[in-house]
Amino acid sequence: MIVGDNLFTHTWSLAVEIQFYLIVPFIYLSERILGTPKSAIFIPGLAVCSFVFYICVDEDTSFNFVFSRLWQFLAGYLTYLKEYHRIIEQQDLNVQYKETVLTSKNQGDSRGNVLSLILFMALLIIGLVPQNYQSKICFFRPCVTLMCSLWIAGEGGKERWVISLWPLVYLGDVSYILYLVHYPVYVFLNLHALTSEYWRTFGLLFAVVSSALLHHYFEKEYLKWNSRSVFTFITFLYISIILIVVHDQELQEMIYGRRIDYEKMLEAPDNYTLKEIVAANDLFNVDDRERLKHSACSYTDGEGPFGECEVRMNSSEEVTAMVIGNSYAPNMFRIVLDSCHKNFNKIIMKSYPVLACEPLWKTKKYRFDCSNAIDELSHSLRQRNPDYLFILSRHISLIPHGFISRSVENKKSLIVANILEKYVPFVKKKIFILDAFPRPKAKIGELVNAYLLENHTKSIPIHVQQTYEMKDARWQSAHRVLEQAMKQCQKCTLISINSFLSNKKNQFQFVNETNGLLYFVNNKHLSPYGLKTVQPLFKDICNHIVS
Template sequence: MTPIKNQKNSKRDDLQGIRGLAILAVLGFHFYPKQFPNGYLGVDQFFVLSGFLMCMLLTKSQQFPTLSFFTQFYLRRFKRILPLYFLLILCAVTALYTVFPTAPILQNQMSAGKALIFTSNRPHTEDEDYFEKLSIAMDLFTHTWSLSVEIQFYFIVPFIFLIGLQLKGASRYVYYVCLSLLSFAFHASSATSVAFNSVFARIWQFSIGMISYFIVDNQYKSNTFFYKPLENAAKQEGPGLFILVKYTVLIISMFIILITVEVTPLPARFLITIFTGILIVLDAEDLVLNSRFLIFFGDISYALYLIHWPIYAYVKLTYPANTWILTSALIISILLAFLVHQTFERWYLRQSNNMITILVVSLFFLNVIVINWYEIRENVDEVMNNVLFFAVAEPYDNGPDNLNNDTIYLEMKSQLKKMLPNIKKKLFILDSLPRIQTEGVGKIAEEMKKGKKTMEEINKSLYDPFHYERGRHRYAELVKNECGSKCEMIDYVDAFWNKTMNAFQYFDSKGFTYFTVINHLSAHGLEHVRPIYNKICAGL
């Protein structure tokens, strides 16, 4: 066994082993929370590993000019994270609309939107509890909170690194230790939700990873502040010292994570964070972290973390309390993560920055469309309905007795034929009514208050009977000839017809308008027509 390896020429398989241990802990906590109540600590290990990796990338980029220093770091990190992350959000939202039985769509649309812009670590409400959300499994994007914390730290860490770069020797370590202590103090003194979700309450864990990198990176330098005593001890005692210390730390870490009794979060989180940093520093091969089993899970850990939760949520909602199906879902998650890692993940990591940019931007906007699909569809439907509303009242092509040659009527028939196969019971069609002259709406109350005009005069100025009867004629023929009993007209004539004035009335005696624009009812107008819909609903 080799106690120390050259980091620049050798891949750290044991780091992949730590990732494998971390993802297995998270899987155990999500799928079997009673058996692995402390598995959430795997995320704390991921934060330490991320700090190590970020520091490594920043160190490699420090020789570049300032602008390139930032761009190189962000290009590498975003290339690694964004394509698969955005693809999984897209797949999860699509599954939400198609296969999920009881998941609340509105809540998940909000969560997907927050995940898309990496704000999942900001709860919807102050009372929202992460662990309660896990137990309910209604939110398909609960697990994206940790990615949000990490991405938010990306915008801080280059500045932390550049400040530390100005310090030499022991002073640099003192700087990072002080930063860690401040963040940990904030974490320990904050409310549970803040301590769990805030990026500032997690800086200490990323910083432990950064300190670990500096120690490992300087392991062969004679002026190393921290690592040299360990190296000297290794020379005196042999490789066994490193292995003994590493196994001791590893066994304690696994005991804390795997014990079936829930431990106090704060000390457990502190120990796991420190121990993960020590495991990184003690670069000695061991039978556990260097095993092919943990390395395999480490390699697929990112894909597995993203994929497993929506699958778990589906099983939890569809087959509650079925252990066999839950275990099958876990196996499917692992197999699917391996497939995604071997195909899509490996493919995009080989692509150029330009290709990645196109891919990421495309997936982002596709997600925006899919997340807001219902709203977009409703707006399109509203526009189409408005077009149809206005179109049905346009002049005839060949007079009222030749509708079979009338362009607008033929389009109405075409649209109706598309709708009818999807109608099981009844299709309600709102009949035409005279349009309102919208420019006079804002003057109703003022004119009534000042008494300049009578109600009849004001109403006459708003009344626009043009085209009205043509629309009603076309609708009547459509229902009679094409739809039959499956269609029913909704008619506002009785609701808005004033028998005294012998005209349509668009406002009440106090001057409150029933309309806002040509064919849009105000809140007051909606209440005015509510009895019509109450009667319809009562008859269903």
């Protein structure tokens, strides 16, 4: 929770749990309809399919998609079935054979207790593994899930002793409400810069004690309420949420002492407090997906932000521009519009409807179908025939993870040049291609805010920011590939945002080193502050290309 106060992560995990509850009746009915032999194949088979999907898709999908998490739930369900059938078997035991069977069972119980104790101790040891090592071990989550299931399955029954220890039983009773309580406690401490070890320990103890009190004096009583009382209480909660949403500005003023205008903050961030800067960084991450959409766009593919949109400007110039790319096209389209609205009478944005597909490489890095991306972009250019083209992409596939030789780079530049040849005939005047730049780590927002709060400062020195870079992503190689490809394209010009995001010593920054505002969000897109910082590049381009 030190760096995990992401609202989406917490609320979505609850949403996944609710969706599990919706799935349970169907799994239960399937198990009853199929019977024991068939369900013994169906349910493990479903768990295996879910697990295969989990390991095959990208990290975000594996974490957020319900089916990719179903194998964990089914592991618990299979444990329940094992215990259920054990109880049924005990009830069906014939009285005259009970003593004999129980004698043989005691020997099995002894072995089961030893195995359960070993698994329990192993889980305790695994819990001591540092978090940064846990994330690097790909089989860590499956291993823990399997061990927990085996432990609980082996501990079934009153005669088992480890799982019946009163501290574990009590922890299980309060665990769910503790899960709900600990999040707002830690977020409150973080937002108020109370991040020392003393405050974190206090937060942990407060969460545990308050969870125990809520369990005894609310949760137990709540379970006794009738339907009318439950409905009234839930209605009250919904009304409270609506009031909070409607009066969010007033609440913000109560918390921070004034209302925060984030547009004004971008103009003069040095005038804002540490808490306000941290809150702004959080907002940059929460709103990233919505900011990819533009209100002036009428998307041809659903509601956007991907696909194609056309915006007509008030300019008297009969000049058109087009923006293509991966998710950086909708990310940077806003500043192209703001910078060039006087220079073009029409600006079109086109990104392939499938996420992460790049315009200068046949993307295979992710598990998306990008096979038709380049042909579709070329077809759109043929139809639109713009005067100017902006290719705005992160060039992820051009960035190697590890060393590659110059000969390999030369081969890659030839491939890029060949792809550009598909675009060049359909652009009348000029093509501007965004150059490669350093890549931040996925949790850049949490890392930055954690540093700001822990050190009670808005400034982040460069040597700290360097730890936020994906060190194995050699962006300089992608720069050389693009630079070499430009030599074979007379219409093409490489444009770079690097100098705009660098300090006076020409050191690249992921966050402004003096005021603490993010240039990049967790999705590696430019934040509103990052976009505002690089906007002069596009203003300069548009002021010079149209005479």
